[in-house]
Amino acid sequence: MRIIQTLPLCLFLLIVPATLAEAASRPPNYIVIFCDDLGYGDIGCFGAENHRTPHIDRMAREGMRLTSFYSTCGVCTPSRSSLMTGCYPRRVNMHEDGRGGWVLFPVGLKGLNPSEITVAEVLKAEGYATAIVGKWHLGDQPPFLPTRQGFDQYFGIPYSNDMGVGNRNRNYPPLPLLRDDKVIETEPDQAQITRRYTEEAVSFIESHKDQPFFLYLPHTMPHNPVAASEAFAGKSANGGYGDAIEEIDWSTGQILDAVKQAGIDRQTLIIFTSDNGAARAWGGSNKPLSGFKGSTMEGGMRVPFVVRWPGTIHAGSESDELAATLDILPTLAALAGTEPPTDRVIDGHDISPILLQKRRATSPHEAFYYYFRDQLQAVRHGPWKLHLARMVPKRGNTPARQVPARLYNLDEDIAESTNIAGDHAAVVEKIQELAERARSDLGDRNQPGARQRPAGRVADPRPLTRSVSPD
Numbered sequence: 001m002r003i004i005q006t007l008p009l010c011l012f013l014l015i016v017p018a019t020l021a022e023a024a025s026r027p028p029n030y031i032v033i034f035c036d037d038l039g040y041g042d043i044g045c046f047g048a049e050n051h052r053t054p055h056i057d058r059m060a061r062e063g064m065r066l067t068s069f070y071s072t073c074g075v076c077t078p079s080r081s082s083l084m085t086g087c088y089p090r091r092v093n094m095h096e097d098g099r100g101g102w103v104l105f106p107v108g109l110k111g112l113n114p115s116e117i118t119v120a121e122v123l124k125a126e127g128y129a130t131a132i133v134g135k136w137h138l139g140d141q142p143p144f145l146p147t148r149q150g151f152d153q154y155f156g157i158p159y160s161n162d163m164g165v166g167n168r169n170r171n172y173p174p175l176p177l178l179r180d181d182k183v184i185e186t187e188p189d190q191a192q193i194t195r196r197y198t199e200e201a202v203s204f205i206e207s208h209k210d211q212p213f214f215l216y217l218p219h220t221m222p223h224n225p226v227a228a229s230e231a232f233a234g235k236s237a238n239g240g241y242g243d244a245i246e247e248i249d250w251s252t253g254q255i256l257d258a259v260k261q262a263g264i265d266r267q268t269l270i271i272f273t274s275d276n277g278a279a280r281a282w283g284g285s286n287k288p289l290s291g292f293k294g295s296t297m298e299g300g301m302r303v304p305f306v307v308r309w310p311g312t313i314h315a316g317s318e319s320d321e322l323a324a325t326l327d328i329l330p331t332l333a334a335l336a337g338t339e340p341p342t343d344r345v346i347d348g349h350d351i352s353p354i355l356l357q358k359r360r361a362t363s364p365h366e367a368f369y370y371y372f373r374d375q376l377q378a379v380r381h382g383p384w385k386l387h388l389a390r391m392v393p394k395r396g397n398t399p400a401r402q403v404p405a406r407l408y409n410l411d412e413d414i415a416e417s418t419n420i421a422g423d424h425a426a427v428v429e430k431i432q433e434l435a436e437r438a439r440s441d442l443g444d445r446n447q448p449g450a451r452q453r454p455a456g457r458v459a460d461p462r463p464l465t466r467s468v469s470p471d
């Protein structure tokens with residue numbers, strides 16, 4: 001009798017410490033949900049009243065909101081280059097395309113240099129399974145595809161969803177849908193794309209629950225042209241844009257459920273954020289910020305950020321410390337027990353002390369630089385943001401004009417409405433010094449920076465079609 005009673009206890013002692021040790025030593029899984037053009041005020045937990053986002057809102061209640069989180073540019077390609085490399089777009093020369101466009105276009109000359117080390121490569125070296133489901137937008141030529149940048153697998157439309165035959169301004173090849181490096185469909189039904197991405201993501205989670213994984217889910221939506229499946233089309237209070245947001249919210253709920261059902265809820269850190277602010281035209285909101293996609297106003301670059309990791313990140317927490325997509329690579333690396341590449345400059349920092357609410361954890365950024373295309377337009381330093389004096393080029397019938405420097409205290413004036421440069425000469429001077437530092441390091445307009453690195457280039461780009469077999 002005594003043996004029977006003690007046996008389960010022995011088993012318990014043998015099994016449980018091993019399980020606990022495994023849980024403690026196993027690095028966390030990562031899921032990064034990255035929306036396209038979703039604005040600061042587009043989800044409920046950041047103040048939206050016209051979009052129903054109960055699953056993302058639940059993520060925020062069970063996790064943390066960062067309210068001063070930035071993408072590094074108001075448009076797609078530069079923003080994504082920072083998420084992947086931990087560097088400013090000019091550092092890796094992805095601030096413009098090879099022909100001077102503000103993002104990469106199909107049949108591009110340029111791509112993220114294969115010699116750059118992406119967050120996927122950092123994690124893969126630690127034994128992570130890696131997948132991307134969605135929009136890549138860092139090069140459409142074979143050497144630049146995600147399967148050459150640390151991702152084991154890829155499923156998605158590789159660039160913006162308006163860059164297909166439906167775009168009457170340009171002669172683009174049919175919009176491709178890729179699996180790994182092969183075009184498996186052209187001009188896919190975009191109303192089904194969020195659902196298909198979600199199914200792919202859930203399937204990846206289910207089949208990789210027993211090993212550390214990194215799942216990057218850059219949605220095609222709500223970039224224009226917006227579309228949603230039957231269950232969401234016409235159902236929101238904000239037209240097609242709201243439908244697309246509400247389907248992304250459903251998708252996020254599916255991801256949360258899949259993680260829970262796989263029994264890895266407490267071992268999985270999930271991020272929800274966006275690549276830039278909402279555009280002026282399509283129904284999105286950046287409230288209470290001013291400005292839109294494509295600008296260096298807060299509305300162009302400050303994005304909503306929610307992170308959830310039950311048992312490790314406190315439920316219902318939030319921080320207004322300045323952080324950026326630059327910090328994703330260093331932070332995920334640190335939490336996985338490794339570090340970012342040490343053979344090159346990395347602009348981001350490990351923000352896990354902020355996420356874990358370590359005492360006195362503050363922003364690791366002395367300055368944050370707001371570039372648009374090749375130009376340094378603004379700098380943030382603590383609560384202060386200085387829009388630098390600059391020449392605004394001629395546009396249409398509006399002549400070129402010189403605009404003076406403008407200073408805002410974002411803690412008191414988040415909408416950048418009252419220029420107080422005249423009252424704070426010392427602050428202006430300090431930020432101008434920081435701007436000079438960025439100019440010499442990263443460059444500005446035609447002035448190259450001392451520590452920029454080249455983008456990848458091909459001499460003879462070709463369309464991604466079903467018949468092209470990669471090199």
Ligand SMILES: [Ca+2]
Pocket residue numbers: 036037075076223275276
């Ligand atoms: Ca975008």
